[in-house]
Amino acid sequence: MSNNGNTVLGILAGTAIGAVLGILFAPDKGSNTRQRISDEAQLAKQKLADKATELKEQVVSSASAKKATIDEQVDSIITNASYKADDVISSLERKLKDLKEKNKRLQKTS
Template sequence: MSDSSNTILGILAGTAIGATIGILFAPDKGTATRKKLVEQSNSLVDDVAQSTTQLKNQVVEQFSSKKNSLEDEVESLVTSASYKADDVISTLEAKLKELKAKNKKLQTAAK
């Protein structure tokens, strides 16, 4: 993301500098030069707006992708934890059954 924003800024800066130098060295009248400056500045504003929109769309797309990935990872962890909890409960139930049987034997032996 940083590389693309640096590239966009470099292109815009180069365009602005080139247009300004070209206009200043052009052999036109003052009114024609001012008209060209206005047109160039309007073009530059449009370019900046378009680049900003593209950058915003890239950021939104990346965040959306990361959000979906994170949601999938959380879902996977919850599912995994649920299966592990079921395994632990089953093991504890088996141990409890075993302990009850031993306790029953001890109670009948004590009588």
């Protein structure tokens, strides 16, 4: 994103400078030249504002997509952890049952 923004800014700045230099060296009245410079500056300002809005929307969209992906991954991890916890609990319950049976047998033989 930073490269995109820098490239666009460079192009806009170059265009504005070129337009201003072209107007300054063109033979015309001072008032007309000042008006043309003002108009070009307003146009460049508007283009820059439009590009900034576009870049902001891209960043927001990208951030939203990343958040959705992270949310999905977290949900998946939680689900997997829940299944593994159930497996561990079941295994421990079986071990406990086996130990209780062994303990009963040992108590009967004693």
